[in-house]
Amino acid sequence: MPSDSVLRIVWIYPDLLSTYGDQGNVLVLEQRAQRRGIQTETIHVRSADPVPESGDIYLIGGGEDRPQILAAERLRRDGGLHRAVASGAALLAVCAGYQIMGSTFGGEEGQPVDGIGLLDIASARGPARAVGELVAEVDATLNLPTLTGFENHMGVTHLGPGVKPLSRTVKGVGNGDGFEGCYAGHVVGTYLHGPALARNPALADLLLSWRLGPLAPLDDSRYEALRQERLATVLQQT
């Protein structure tokens, strides 16, 4: 954390990658920091602007194929996100943003497109669109409750030895091999699209704690009510 104790949240390219509720992750992080008395400053970085290196938590969201390719090109050219992550910033990469972090991903016609190489993963276009609720049990070392959310993508993602799976899917498709998402250092990637942190406040707290250290508990009754309703409904359908 910087000495002025303002948490800097950087939202990367909302003009290209914020197709469906991605702003929710920004708002949830802001709320959970502020309710603990921590000031926040949020920077919306448009795709024509440089990515600042001084952020604490970086967020990148989902989007259509063409904007995804543009975003990958610009991030690679810019280099700011690489430098921020190298210096210990946290990053949550969602859906199209998750795929971009790897070595390659599938373009509009399924052609391989270069990613930006921040995670040891490789994605390609899968056989069918994965659309629906997703439930997954998180890797035990992270000590997080069950992941819940919605996925909507056509990607299949293979994890290399440089990352660990974030979770094992109970319902839904995720990476396509029984796992969902991945993490390495302070970087988390997931197919839980849009406002993933609204359904998983503990994941929001994990990102916050990487920058802020141990966190005071919050009244999470609104989050819990939604989580329990969703998990009960979705697991009943399986």
Added chain:
Amino acid sequence: MTQLPLRAQLASALGRSAATLSRMTGRGDGSVIGGRVGLLLEPDLLRKLAHDRRLALVSATNGKTTTTRLITSALLELGEVATNAFGANMPAGHVSALAQHKTAPYGVLEVDEKYLPEVLDTTGAGVVCLMNLSRDQMDRAAEIWLLAQKWRRALSGKPTHVIANCDDPLVTWGASTAAKVTWVAGGQRWKEDSWCCPECGGPLDRKDAFWACRECTFHRPEPQWALDDEMAVDPRGQRWLLDIQLPGLANRSNAVMALAVAEAFGVPVERALPHLREVTSVAGRYTTVERDGRHARLLLAKNPAGWLEAFDVADPQLPIILSVNAQGPDGRDTSWLWDVDYRILRGRPVFVTGERRLDLALRLDVADVPFTLCNTFTEALAMQSPGRVDVIANYTAFQQIRSEFGRAV
């Protein structure tokens, strides 16, 4: 109209019977089942029913049903008009609408954005009206950049006259392959889906209503028609006070689009506008229902852009009931709630209901908007003091409320 071939006659007659049966048994308003039956018997029925009529197709993310209604009311000046007034906006609904008005020389068809290329190909409609494109029900709807691309392909090489909103960059891009375009400055409140150039992906610069790409030549075309607050400005520069009864800026924009379409059919503003002013509600939208002295005005909002428009209409002095579902037609994914800025509701008494009220509750909590959670709409209404209240609901939540009041129109 020329006589339909025998098989098509039979198909449309059986379709109409199925529709009547559906209405009589209370299963629906018949606009889909009738068309399905007809198409089953004669797959080419839509083409045959459309033949020899002058048709306008109306498509957008928001405002399709209302604009279809406004255009229809204006074209009634010319004669009988076939239309799918209840929003059954896929080919079965179009078949049903045209079959029910066999002799109507005119047709105004609301068309689902995805189906526009197919319906344009099949019907050969002479006029297409395109208002806006924004994020909508991503789990089942197409991605909008892709959608605009398909519009471009469908319009290319056809003689269609397109009336399009040039304040929406994606609509402009989608329409600009057409042989003839009348541009309407219809405004654009929701801008979150058009910060990038649809042509090259570069940043779009905006100054007042004008927009242009910083990296290529794509820019806002010069409009022939414009909405200027309460006024419509026609291609001759003449200004017309709209004075329509439908509330809000979005409906004034829809009205200007309707005037431009009417003129394309040869109905001048002075004859079209009085008909637009007669429209007070559209398939339950903007209607007021009453129970025990509580007068609830019903507003439909299906996506973030629609919520912005509903907030523009809602009275800040009144309490407000919000109802959200996530059934198939709503989209099963409620992520879009996070794209709506609910902070405008701070200070109003807010009541939250619907099948996905817990999603909305968390969303409002994060936006620091206090609210009361209600299990049902009935409960939310009963909690009001006698008097007026606004209701914003998404699609199936809206239909549920409507049906509680005898399918209010």
